[in-house]
Amino acid sequence: MKNDYLDINNKIGILISNLGTPNSTSIKDLKKYINEFLMDKRVINLPRILWIPILKLIILNLRPRKSAKLYRVIWTNEGSPLLSFSKKIVEKLSTILDKRITLALGMRYGSPSISEAMNIFRQEKISKILVLPLYPQTGSPTTSSTFDAVANYLKDIPWMPELRFVSGYHDQDDYINALVKSINACFKNNGKPDKLIFSFHGMPYRYLEKGDPYYCFCQKTARLTSEKLNLNENSYDVAFQSRFGPDKWLEPYIDKLLIDEATSGTKYIQVISPGFAVDCLETLEEINIQYRKLFITNGGEKFEYIPCLNDGDNQIKLLYSIINNSIKGW
Known part of the structure; x- marks a missing residue:
């Protein structure tokens, strides 16, 4: 039987992940995004029997309207600044990293999702994947939640790639x-x-x-x-x-x-x-x-x-270094 996942080209997938953003500044999209975010047990670790009624009956009836107004203040012609900058980071890294590397952007909440990014690697038969969450100071509601999302994607499918995970870089x-x-x-x-x-x-x-x-x-x-x-x-x-x-x-x-x-x-x-x-x-x-x-x-x-490092040269140099150090031996 042919093994489609035999990594004869030694290809590597790099999952660049960030928190996420609503798809638009509409109240509907904000409600969807906030619900996904606040339903994460890593973000709100209260007992579900207490938290879900508060979220569904109170927060989701009040916060989306307020948040939509705030997002409209910072929204640009390119959409969400977080998504725009994250895309530019992936684009710039793609031009300087080894050609055997495939980069994909996956947001913990919203779109493009971590599942969508993992699907790209699976379709390309990539069996070595580095997960790089853009959280310098690792924490349970951020970095750990990203790991949960990757594990949750893999748990019900027969594909199990070799994984490496960057758990913060606060002192690099x-x-x-x-x-x-x-x-x-x-x-x-x-x-x-x-x-x-x-x-x-x-x-x-x-x-x-x-x-x-x-x-x-x-x-x-x-x-x-x-x-x-x-x-x-x-x-x-x-x-x-x-x-x-x-x-x-x-x-x-x-x-x-x-x-x-x-x-x-x-x-x-x-x-x-x-x-x-x-x-x-x-x-x-x-x-x-x-x-x-x-x-x-x-x-x-x-x-x-x-301002944050965004897609500036210092950010790209930093992430380039983290990636190359993390994939040594692959």
């Missing part, structure tokens, strides 16, 4: 150096701020209590970056954003920190979000619009947001 030199370059460029163009804030996406505090290392990885990223920038401990802070619900989340909360800084006399703030590989709703709207307004209205005078 190329990543830290890329952040340093971005921050130094902002310092050069806009002046050095009174305070630099490293803002990471928050998560409920109970995740940390149960052993999720995400908080520690965030702290290490900020420490390594600040050391290379020669910043003293009073010139930067680490904060967490995007919390919702009544539970305690990782602290300090960036909104409270910005108010404290503004009311205590800090005039100039710069904010960078190292946990986001590409700009998205949480950076372009939440930070650059909401938090800018919050800081200024409470007495601050100047606020600069430092």
Whole structure:
């Protein structure tokens, strides 16, 4: 019997994954996206008997309309910035990686999905796959959830490729150096701020209590970056954003920190979000619009947001290095 999966060409599949985005700014598409996102047990680890009624009866009747308005503010002619930047990353990597490599983009929620990306590899008879989630600081709701999606795709089919998985890169030199370059460029163009804030996406505090290392990885990223920038401990802070619900989340909360800084006399703030590989709703709207307004209205005078690495040269160099190091021996 012929073995179609005999890897005579030594082909490799690279799955580039990110969180995802709604297909449009319509309330219908937002409702579909939010439902998929918040039904993930890695994202909301409450008992289903408690959580599902809250989600279906309350959140999905309120949040999609509000979120649709926010997405419309950042939506571009190319659609979602997160999806647009992610596609450009794949396109640029495709031009410089070995020709035996096939890249596919798969979002954890929304489209194109991880299943769609895995289908590409399966159709091309690729038996070696590297999964690269674009989450520098690995955590259960992000990186672990990506692993779940890949495993869930494979569990009911007879194809079992050889898998390698990149579980974060929060302290890799190329990543830290890329952040340093971005921050130094902002310092050069806009002046050095009174305070630099490293803002990471928050998560409920109970995740940390149960052993999720995400908080520690965030702290290490900020420490390594600040050391290379020669910043003293009073010139930067680490904060967490995007919390919702009544539970305690990782602290300090960036909104409270910005108010404290503004009311205590800090005039100039710069904010960078190292946990986001590409700009998205949480950076372009939440930070650059909401938090800018919050800081200024409470007495601050100047606020600069430092963009994500996006599809810039530093990002491409970083991911190129991660991929080549991860596929050694293949």
